[in-house]
Structure formats: structure tokens, C-alpha cells
Amino acid sequence: xxxxxxxxxxxxxxxxxxxxxxxxxxxxxxxxxxxxxxxxxxxxxxxxxxxxxxxxxxxxxxxxxxxxxxxxxxxxxxxxxxxxxxxxxxxxxxxxxxxxxxxxxxxxxxxxxxxxxxxxxxxxxxxxxxxxxxxxxxxxxxxxxxxxxxxxxxxxxxxxxxxxxxxxxxxxxxxxxxxxxxxxxxxxxxxxxxxxxxxxxx
Numbered sequence: 001x002x003x004x005x006x007x008x009x010x011x012x013x014x015x016x017x018x019x020x021x022x023x024x025x026x027x028x029x030x031x032x033x034x035x036x037x038x039x040x041x042x043x044x045x046x047x048x049x050x051x052x053x054x055x056x057x058x059x060x061x062x063x064x065x066x067x068x069x070x071x072x073x074x075x076x077x078x079x080x081x082x083x084x085x086x087x088x089x090x091x092x093x094x095x096x097x098x099x100x101x102x103x104x105x106x107x108x109x110x111x112x113x114x115x116x117x118x119x120x121x122x123x124x125x126x127x128x129x130x131x132x133x134x135x136x137x138x139x140x141x142x143x144x145x146x147x148x149x150x151x152x153x154x155x156x157x158x159x160x161x162x163x164x165x166x167x168x169x170x171x172x173x174x175x176x177x178x179x180x181x182x183x184x185x186x187x188x189x190x191x192x193x194x195x196x197x198x199x200x201x202x
């Protein structure tokens with residue numbers, strides 16, 4: 001999350017005023033759960049294959065208000081990546097051009113806080129595309145469910161070992177299992193995690 005000074009500085013550095021809405025006051029009690037599927041885990045060389053974003057309002061996950069988008073790529077995708085994400089070269093070749101895809105993502109999330117699992121990675125990936133266009137990275141507040149989960153588990157037992165894998169958090173919070181490495185499924189489960197974790201614990 002950017003502090004007030006850095007937000008003001010980012011606002012001055014914004015190169016495209018069409019995206020000034022990113023600095024608006026966010027709608028009350030609204031968040032966006034976001035997940036990126038990528039060609040790898042190194043943001044310096046990986047590319048985004050798909051993005052899913054789902055709006056959360058109060059204590060409801062608005063699956064009818066979601067964005068699922070494939071990014072257009074013509075470069076080859078390694079076989080290992082296809083096995084993980086089930087996205088073939090022919091799928092991403094028919095995706096949305098990158099500039100258009102990023103525009104849709106930015107307009108969907110707006111100024112809402114972003115919710116994610118190890119969200120720093122997803123934001124780094126998005127910023128690879130956002131910075132060259134806007135001159136700034138995403139200014140949105142960031143909420144990482146792994147951090148919320150860790151804080152809850154260590155509140156009573158500070159020395160406890162906490163398994164922060166996605167599966168472990170999902171199972172401990174008694175959430176349904178869905179196909180993994182799918183942007184929509186991961187964003188949906190992350191939204192469920194957030195609502196469970198922001199509710200008062202027993």
C-alpha cells in the first residue's frame with residue numbers, strides 16, 4: 001500500500017489522465033480478488049497468460065461481476081507451463097492484445113483494494129505492463145491473505161509453525177477444492193479466504 005506522500009507523488013507522475021480514476025476514493029467496503037497465471041515464477045522474464053478478477057462487496061463475492069481475460073501471445077509456451085495452466089499456444093494466440101487487456105484490468109479494478117495470495121508477485125507481473133503505459137505502478141491498497149492467515153494463527157501461539165501453502169490455507173479454512181492453477185478458481189478461493197479471515201475468529 002502506498003502511503004499518502006507516495007500516492008501524491010505517483011499521481012503527479014501519472015502519464016495518462018484517462019487513468020486518474022485509479023486515485024479516486026474507493027467504493028466503501030469493496031475489494032477485488034485478483035490472480036494471474038504466468039509463464040514462470042520470475043517476474044523479470046515471465047509473461048502473463050491470463051488474469052481473473054472478482055469483486056467483493058461487504059461480505060459477498062460477486063461472481064457475476066468478474067473479469068476473465070487471456071493475454072495475446074505469439075511466442076512459444078513451454079510444455080511444462082501448458083501442463084500446469086492448461087493454456088496452449090493456440091489459446092493465448094487468440095487472446096486479447098496486451099494494451100487492451102491491461103486497459104480492461106485497470107478499468108475493472110479501479111481504485112479498489114486488491115486481495116490476493118502472495119499478491120506481491122501478481123502486482124509485479126501486472127506492473128511490468130502497467131508502468132510503461134502509465135509511468136507508475138498500481139497505486140491500489142494491497143491485502144495478502146497469506147499474511148492475514150499467518151497473523152491469525154500466530155496471535156494465540158506466536159511460536160507455531162504456519163503452513164502458508166495455498167492448499168493448507170484452503171483446507172484449514174474448510175473451503176471447497178477447485179481445479180488449481182486456473183486464474184478464476186484461484187481468485188474465487190482467495191476471495192473466500194479473505195472473507196473468512198476478516199470475520200472475527202472464534
